[in-house]
Amino acid sequence: MRPMISAQTARRAVWRPLWELPRRFDLIWPLARRMTLARYRGSALGLLWALLTPAVMIAVFTFIFAGVFGARFTENGSTWEYALYLFCGLLPWTAFSETLLQSAGIVVAHANLVKRVVFPLETLPVAQALAALVTQGFGTVALLVATVVVRHELHATALWLFVLLVPQLLFTLGGAWLVASLGVFVRDTSQVLGLLLMVWMYLTPILYPEHVVPARFRGALELNPFTPLVRSYRQALLEGLPPDWAGLAYTTALGLAVFLLGYWWFARTRKNFADVI
DSSP: OOOOOOHHHHHHHHHHHHHTGGGGHHHHHHHHHHHHHHHHTTOSSGGGHHHHHHHHHHHHHIIIIIIISOOOSSTTOOHHHHHHHHHHHHHHHHHHHHHHHHHTTHHHHTHHHHTOTTSOTTHHHHHHHHHHHHHHHHHHHHHHHHHHHHHSOOOGGGGGHHHHHHHHHHHHHHHHHHHHHHHHHOTTHHHHHHHHHHHHHHTSTTSSOGGGSOHHHHHHHHHSTHHHHHHHHHHHHTSOOOOOHHHHHHHHHHHHHHHHHHHHHHHHHGGGHHHHO
């Protein structure tokens, strides 16, 4: 007869791997490094693609929105100013969206590890998030250099970046665990997620300034948790202002809920991965 397990013991078993994550950094970091290098292995430019890809995207959006439609983030701002604000908004969004898209198939891609009971599968989405964060770090350096070139100044408030990473990572990790599990059971997850993320990006003031949004839609815009995060990135890195603390409190609270829900769902469904794969 199988021994009975108390509900309290079962709950501890679900949450224990989460508390042990910091001690698994020696496993997470090599995984993140391998994921980063694997994307560019065999290419002629290698890691330079991490900068070239967003640079082309920024150039296209700047030409369309700033050049053709005359969009500006600041009064009397130049096309170069628009590019800076666009780049700043794309930094957290790209790290978030790429992590979720890659995590949707990450468990299936590592099917050989699923049946190894001792391997902590919850580290795979964490490693993917860390890999995206490294790429964001390269992009942030490029943004700061471009800011100095265009504006001839760099604000000390850029140091608030490390605070802004907290709500961003809460959202990213929770979402990554959630879609990593869903990707095992629903193989269309990555396709559906790609569409949802595209819509979400256009509903976030990344390509356009907030002041062009009609007043009747401002309330809905503020409900978007990425609105205060993008706003805070721009205030800290470009405008010399502190982050939007009230908005960040909302984003952090929602991010914490997503973090806990995403991990809980991943931990509860993990035992069924081997049966499906």
